[in-house]
Amino acid sequence: MNKLLNVSPSPHQQSPETTRKLMYGVVIALLPALAASIYFFGMGAIIVTLTSVLSCVAVEYLIQKFIFKTKPSISDGSAVVTGLLLAFNVPSNLPVLIIVIGAVIAIGVAKMTFGGLGSNPFNPALVGRVFLLISFPVRMTSWPVPSGFHTSYTDAVTGATPLGMLSEGVKNGEAVSAIMDKIPSHMEMFYGRMGGSMGEVAAAALILGGIFLLGRKIITWHIPVSILVTVTIFTGIMWLIDPTKYADPVFHLLTGGIMLGAIFMATDYVTSPMTHKGMIIYGVGIGIITVLIRNWGAYPEGVSFAILIMNAFVPLLNMYIKPRRFGKEVKNG
C-alpha cells in the first residue's frame, strides 16, 4: 500500500456552491425581467442587452489579458451579470456606441481599476449608468413607449416615465390625482406597461426573480426588504400629510428602478455590507435617499444615486457594525 495520498489541512469537504454558480443564478433570476423587456420593447431590448453583455465581457477580457496580463476570468460570470444589469438600467433605444462607452466605464473604470472582481467599492453597472446619464442626458431620458413585441430600435416612439410625469406635473402645480389619470394604472405598472429603463419596468417579473434569488439562497431578505419597507413608510407618511402633492407608496414601489435596485442592484455582494445588521442600515439609507431625490431632487428618479451613495458607506458599516461575538457580553444567572 504505497499509494501517495493527498494531504491538506481541514476541512476536507466544501459546499458545492461556487462563485460561478452564484453569478449564473443571478443571470437566471434576471431572465423573467428580460423576457418582459423583450415583450414590451421588442428588438431594441435584444440589441441593447446583447451589446451590453458582449462589450462588458470583452472589456474585462481585454483588460485582464493585455493590461493585467493574467488569465482572464470572464467565465466566472460576473461580467455577464454586470452587462445584463447595465442593459437593464438604460432605455431600450440607446445607440450601440453609447452602450459600449457605458460598458467601458462600468467594467474598465468602476471594476478593473480597483483590481477586478471583489475589489470595487461601487456597483459597476450603476457607475456605468450614471456616467451615461450625465454624459448623454437626452439619450438617457428618452423612453420608448411599451407595446407588444416590435422591431423598432433607436427609432422607437418615446414618451415620459410615470416618475417623470409626476415630477413635471408637481412642478407645474398640478394635483397628484390629476397626474395619476394620465399615467398607467398600478396594475399595468405591476406588469411593466410603462416607460422606463428596459429592465426596470416589470415589477412582477423582477419579484419573481427575487423569489428565485431568495429560494436559491443567493441573497438574503435584509437588503431588499429594508429598502422597500423604508420607501413604503417614507412615501406613505408624505402621502398621508398631503396626497395632492405626494404620490401614494404603491406608485413609488412600482415605478422607476426601485424593484430592480432593491432586488438586483443593491444586493450586489461586493458593494453591500457583510453583516445582516449592516445590510438593514444600508437598505434603510437607500430607501430614504431614493425618496428624498424623487420628491425634492433635481432628477425624477434617484435609486441609482441612492445605491452609489450608500456603497460609499459600506466600508464604514463593515468596520463598525460587527456580528455579535459569541461569549462577548454574557448574562448568565
Place this chain on the structure above:
Amino acid sequence: MLKTFPKGGIHPPENKLTADKPIEVLPLPAQVTVPVAQHIGAPATPVVEKGASVKTGQLIAQAKGFVSANIHSPVSGKVNKIEPVIDTTGYKQMACVIDVEGDEWVETVDRSTGLVKEITMTREQIIERCQQCGLVGLGGATFPTHIKLTVPAGKKCDLLIINGVECEPFLTSDHRLMLEKGAEVLTGASIIMKALGVDRAVVGIEANKPDAIAHLTELAKDFKAITIQPLKVKYPQGGEKQLIKSCTGREVPSGGLPLDVGVVVQNVGTAFAVYEAVQKNKPLIERVVTVTGRSVSKPGNFLVRIGTPVTRLIEATGGMPDDTGKVVNGGPMMGKALSMTDVPVTKGTSGIILFPEEGSRRAEVLPCIRCGKCSTACAMGLEPWLISALSEKGMFEKAEQEKITDCMECGACAYTCPAKRPLLDYIRLGKTTVIRMARERITK
C-alpha cells in the same frame, strides 16, 4: 421544538453510511504500535523494557505530571522495540511496538459483560481510577479526563452535559455506542456526576439519530437525574460552547471554559470508558472507530485495540478503493489527513474516512466576492473573511482585536466559501501567531 444554538452553523451532507452497522470486534493484529503521547499534555514515560512480556491492560507508560495520561498495553505479547515512529499527526514520536501473543489480560480487570449499575466508589476514588486507567476525552480533543473531573476550588459546577451530538458527517461511532451500550453510557454519566458533585445531567443528541434518542429516553427512565435532549441537526453543535448554548442557553464567555458557566461536557465515548474504568477496572485500551467513505465496499464501526495499524482497519472494510485520494483521521470537517495508512489507531481516532481522488484536492481559489456567507456560518460570531485577510497580511494585532483566538477551527467558513478561499488556513496561522504574541507579552 428542537433546541439548537442561535447563530451560525452549516448543514453539510450527513453521509452517515454506517449508522445501521453494529459495532464489530476487529481481530487482533500481529503487531501494535502504541505511541506514548496520545493525549493533550506531556508524553508518558515508558516503564517497560525492550523484550519484556506484557499482558493486556498492563501499564507500559507512566503519565508524566498532572496533565498527562497513563498508557496501557492493548494486547498481550512481547515488546519488540521502543523507538520513534510516525503517528497520525505525521510526526515521529516515541512508541512501544508490541508483537501480539494470544490475549492474556491482567487479572485486575473484570471482563464480565453484565451491567454494574451501583456506584460504590467515592468522588476521589473515581477521579483516581480515571487517572490510573489513562482516560482521555474520546471526542477527539483527548484531554485527560481526571483533570476535567476535578472541579478547581472556587469554581462551581451544577450540570453535566454528555455530548452525543456527533455533528461531523460520516462518523457514527458515538451513535452506535449509544444504541448498543446505552445503559453503560448512562451509568458512566452517573459516575461522572458523582465525581463532579452535580445532580443533573443532559445528554444532547441531534435529531438525525432518532433511534438513539428513543433508546436512551427509554433507558433514562431508570436514571432519574439524566434527561435526553434532542437537538436540531446543525454543524458545529458538537463544539462544547455550542452544545452548552443549545442545551442550556448559557454562553461560555470569550476565552473561558465550560466551568465558567457551571458545566462540564463529556463525550458519550468517554462516559462509556469511565463506566468500564470505574465499574470494571478496565484501562483505556480500545475504542470504537468508524471506517467509511463513499467508495468503501464494506464501511463499518469497529471496536479496535489502540495501536492497531489503520491499514488493518481499511482491510476490514474490503481494502482501500482504487480511487482513494485522501485518508482522513477523524471527521471530514476537523479531521487530519494522513500521509500514510501505516500509522496506529490512538485514543483520539474517532473515524477513518477514505475520500476519492476526485474532490480530495483543493479547488481553485478565486477572489473574495464579499458575499458574507462565512460570517453567517461562523458559530462564534466572528468574521472569517476579515480575520483570515488580516493574518494573510500579517496584521496580527488587529486580528487579535477581532477575536481570532475565539475560533475553534470548525471549518464552517472554509466549507461555505463559494470562492473556495483557504480561510481556515490563514486563521490558524493568525491564531498561533496571536497566542505566541500573547505568551511573549506575559513573559516580558
